[in-house]
Amino acid sequence: MVECLSNPIEYSCRENLDLYDATECQTLATQARKGRHLRLFPEPQNHISNSPSILVQLCEDDYTAWLTTSDRNQLEIATQPYQAQIWSEDQIQAAIPQIIQFTQAAMAIPNYYLWGGTVGPNYDCSGLIQAAFAAVGIWIPRDAYQQEAFTKSMAFNPEQLDFSCLLPGDLIFFGTAQKATHVGLYLGGGEYIHSSGREHGRNGIKVDILSPEGDACIQYYFQHLRGAGRVIGSYQPASVFH
Structure with missing residues (x-):
């Protein structure tokens, strides 16, 4: 659910900023x-008594997280509001080589x-894909489970190792029966x-193969394979201001 914000002022970041998952700003969220x-x-x-942080929402993907109050001086009022672009599926497919690159x-x-x-x-799994x-x-959503929900589901048969329906640039999702917790780019x-x-992984960015055979990392992710999805549009912010 997207929160309603009463302050329509947009700020832009002067520098790369860390955002956190809680007011204490101990664990990076994005x-x-x-x-x-x-x-x-x-x-x-946006502020809890004695908290070192401010709750913010990123405009491009509606992601909410906590910014340290000391980093507020790294914000400046945006000269133009963020405008989401409309992308067709064909345009996205044409851009896939650049995305893979x-x-x-x-x-x-x-x-x-x-x-x-x-x-x-240094990226996490969904951070690399979003970037x-x-x-x-x-723009696509931030987290793996959000990316899965955003994409067009692509059916394939992992038991027969038949991935013929997939195209380069499709997203491959891993996790539990309940939720996607990991994502890669096909x-x-x-x-x-x-x-x-x-x-369970490579501690960084690597190429792996969808197979029940191989080293421990390859086997682990194949055992947790959930499905695949294709990006067919760019995320349109849903924030409501009143």
Whole structure:
């Protein structure tokens, strides 16, 4: 559910900023690249007594998180409000080579898995995917389960290793029966690129294959394969101001 904000003023980030999942600002939730737009929640929502943070909403994807009060001086009033672009499915497919190239270039730079990372060089899984699409002007939601809900579902048969319905640029989702918790970008030929963690993954961006055989990482993600989805549009912010 998207919150209603009473303050229509948009701010832009002067620098890359860290945003957190709670008022204490201990755990990273996402990051805002320099130039991104956000709005502040009105009091009392946007500030808790003795809290070191302010609740904000990013304009491009409606994501809410906490900004440290010390970083508020890194905001300036935006000269123009954020305008979401309309992308057709054909336009998105034409941009897929650039999106794939972004992920491959990110992999070529030394990196490690960072929970909440979206600006590089260190990404989490959905942060890498969101950043890759955003690099060409296409916005998709922030988290893996949100990305799954946003995409057009693509049916395939993992038992027969038949991924013929998938196209490069499709998103591959992993997790439990209840929820997607991990996402990668399909490259074709059963391969996908993703940023995976330390415990079960590569601690960074690597290319893996959809297969029940292979090393522990390949097997782990194949066992947690949920499905795939295709991005057929750019996210349109749903924030309501009154």
